[in-house]
Amino acid sequence: MITSTSDPQPADFADVRATNLAVVLRFVREHAPCSRADIAASTGLNKATVSSLVADLIDRRLVRETGLTENRVGRPATMLVLDGSPYAAIGVEINVDYVTAVAVDLSGERLLSWRRSFQGPDVTVPQAMAVVAGLVRRVTTRMAREERQVLGLTVAVPGLVGTDGVVRVAPNLGWRDADLCGDLAKALRDPGFPVQVDNDANLAALAEHRFGPWAGTADLVYLTGGIGVGAGVILDGRLRRGGRGYGGEIGHIQLDPLGAECRCGRRGCLEAVAGIGAVLEHAALSPAEVEVALEETVRLARTGDAHTLAVLAGVGRDLGRGVSMIANLLNPEVVVLGGYYVPLAPWLLPEIEAEARGRVIAPDAGGCRVVASALGYGAAALGGAARVLDLVDSGRLPRIS
């Protein structure tokens, strides 16, 4: 697992070369075409080190040479640009009734996007891993045919995932203490690339941060609108997981001690009063039934049906209370609503914004915008691929093939 630090350098200097490779790769991404001398001048690394780092990046086909400079005093220099076309990063999302897979190249270009149905609650973890492994093998076969090396795979799971990658609890799948990484690596028979597991909200937040309309926003919170509600918290440009990786569990924060009963046994949890169950006035629908009911809700809202509008307004207000907590405590620039909230956003957003204006202590709700995701239901899988690219950015480079 990558542990993040915001110090000027890793505290123990253990992986200085990896850091420096990442620094050079970043510099080329942002300043290409550029020369080795440009890199040395800007980073403070000496020329011999830069040459060695660049040679390494060229060997790995992350960077390539592209002719000589023309407008330069002194000797012409060989210019460098980003390569990376021979690579792919894979993201998979396991949900209650489907599994999706996406693959992107180093620049984030979508290479494929597949979905297959799945009976999450009815299968054991090893059975589920066999299904995922089958899908991943099809993806890797396709990538091999395109002569792309797979940089890694991240699997999104709707549940608590520890910093060790173990799924502690995935309530809607009925999983507990499941070592998905281990089981999946076994099912894939040593795939030759890193396999990671992460919470779906965390990965969706990474997808927004790398690929969404708000990409690069330093302080961004993503709220999943699935059967459950979870948060992915990005502050100062990085996902913040907390000490054991269990951050973002906003779904069972209590909004009202007298509120509707929640599946967790408590009352008035955000998920119970502002989740999709509250919108559809039915907490126990299957995901397939949710999609049908959701379409009907949108249709009714469009026709101005009073009851539907009142329900959406109520859910919007409760969601606004949840957003206000986030805005008061974390002051993000943007809160992105995902999943089932997206089609409902036209009716939810005005209520959320009104609540935030009234409840956030900072003027103008602390500048916090609330928006609907533009990445659709595939955000978590896409975030899985984003996390693989993050690994490369932080210095974990592909092996030379």
Place this chain on the structure above:
Amino acid sequence: MITSTSDPQPADFADVRATNLAVVLRFVREHAPCSRADIAASTGLNKATVSSLVADLIDRRLVRETGLTENRVGRPATMLVLDGSPYAAIGVEINVDYVTAVAVDLSGERLLSWRRSFQGPDVTVPQAMAVVAGLVRRVTTRMAREERQVLGLTVAVPGLVGTDGVVRVAPNLGWRDADLCGDLAKALRDPGFPVQVDNDANLAALAEHRFGPWAGTADLVYLTGGIGVGAGVILDGRLRRGGRGYGGEIGHIQLDPLGAECRCGRRGCLEAVAGIGAVLEHAALSPAEVEVALEETVRLARTGDAHTLAVLAGVGRDLGRGVSMIANLLNPEVVVLGGYYVPLAPWLLPEIEAEARGRVIAPDAGGCRVVASALGYGAAALGGAARVLDLVDSGRLPRIS
């Protein structure tokens, strides 16, 4: 203002030298005694660069030479250790009825700790700044007598402080949109060191993170227990302020729509149901009256007074709900209770822990410990000094005197 980033290097390489100075200073702090060659070998910086950086640090009296190495193959090398004794960092806290000042040296050793009374709500911002400037001048005079150069000053304020250092709102002082930095720099007549202003909870969190028993804990949240309740949020080793710097405003998160009325006009805010006003069953006491009433509460609790114990248990449960929100959303390793909560901790902590066990979704409350601050009422001022030292750590070195 320092903006933090967790990328391997600053994105634009603008301040590479400052970063490298900080890297070398950190290395010496952690590995002293060490040689220039050690630094070069471990950081990847070339020897000429390291020599130039070390010369700079020696000129600034942050590092000094300390004889030759003995147990080394090859030529003996001059060893380096941290210096920094000729410096002082100053922190000031403005509170409703007092102003405190502390000064520490580069290693955090306390040099002085002063307090003077103050009538916060009765004075204008310029009048307050004159008081603060008077206190700061006494401190700087003392430091000058000890031949110490002042590295900087941070002023803690109980209110919303933007990333621009402007105090947007300080309700208990009656201040709005006050440019304390500007006013104070004017009152100090160009002091020759950087002056910063920050929220008191943020600075208290920095103090805990640098000087407290939980120093260095990557994920730590501090809760002020003053007339109001605020949070300072440290995640992955850095204070997280949010987009505009308004994070940590937990005091007016609503716990219960039917709860006690709050000074802000809403109902059931954390501050109203679990602040010191709820403990003392009187929201409008002056700070001096609070201290007297608090002593009486502690005395009654010690004697087992049933009513007092019931009130403390209720406040503990409500505070536990607030802590559970933090634990669910951010999964910190520790939540530190400060201010007036400290003497009440023996009665509050068991209730808080019970609530957290019941309300936090992650097993074992996500591993979150709740503890009383060991830094006392001076935490915010001490954090002001810590923030000055953070500036040095991040590459803003003292000018050569």
